[in-house]
Amino acid sequence: MNGVVLVNKPPGPTSHDVVRRIRALAKGARVGHAGTLDPRAQGLLLILVGDATKQQREFMAGEKEYVAAIRLGATSSTDDAEGKITAMSNAQIPMTNAVRRTLQSFVGETAQVPPAYSAVKIGGTKAYEAARRGKPLTLKPRGVTIKEIELLEYRYPALKIRVACAAGTYIRALARDIGKKLGCGGYLSALTRSRSGNFLLKDAVPLSSLTSQNLAQHLLPSTAIPSTLNR
Structure with a gap:
């Protein structure tokens, strides 16, 4: 399982809470994020899964x-x-x-x-x-x-x-x-x-909607990632 999940983080959980949630759904895959959102903040959080975690620095550098x-x-x-x-x-x-x-x-x-x-x-x-x-x-x-x-x-x-x-x-x-x-x-x-890079909040999925059954459907494939890093 590799790629990026665009998560609409609600106010409350930390960015690491979201990572832990996705890690549990991904069943052993490496999971990280590309830019912290404070607990009170909401909106777009890029969650990196599998090989996408190797590009964390590139994702974090996006506008x-x-x-x-x-x-x-x-x-x-x-x-x-x-x-x-x-x-x-x-x-x-x-x-x-x-x-x-x-x-x-x-x-x-x-x-x-x-x-x-x-x-x-x-x-x-x-x-x-x-x-x-x-x-x-x-x-x-x-x-x-x-x-x-x-x-x-x-x-x-x-x-x-x-x-x-x-x-x-x-x-x-x-x-x-x-x-x-x-x-x-x-x-x-x-x-x-x-927005983070060229990824938009309107395309993100609510954290509460993600399950182990539908996580793969919300993964952006690694082959589509490089062209979307910067606006």
Whole structure:
């Protein structure tokens, strides 16, 4: 059994939970994924089965696209709704034109500090492990590339955007930085991955629909994979 399964991950399970589920259905085949989705996030998760796991690095390098809901007027210790939320007092409500200008200022190559609660390692220690112990690591900015940002909806404090970005971009950090630049604070309240490379969420199968009997029907053959890695 070899190929890629496009899974529509619901909020709740971790990416590794999904891998374990597919591994049980695949009955012994090697299984991995091509890009973590946080537990609260939903949407497209590429599950690699059999020989496709050998191409994991190529799959992970594909451009990603997300729909992100951002809550303005507050900050979070984790840059999402999971953390300690602190309201920003006396924050001015940004006008729509200011929001548009701010969003476009992030398009292109930019420096981004990963979230304190992330899997980034320093000296073998993961940032989220250190943060949970109350000793957060000092994380250095990393270069990321934002291809597009589109304003979908805005009614303060709710902001919804579409983001196309290169691999390695933290949307939680982007939400934090947008709020900071607007002067009102912000954190990621919901996230949906809609594309990975040329694979689309609309073609994905709900995780709950997969069984050992139908898994093979949802495998994209390895011969069809190389042409779909990048948009």
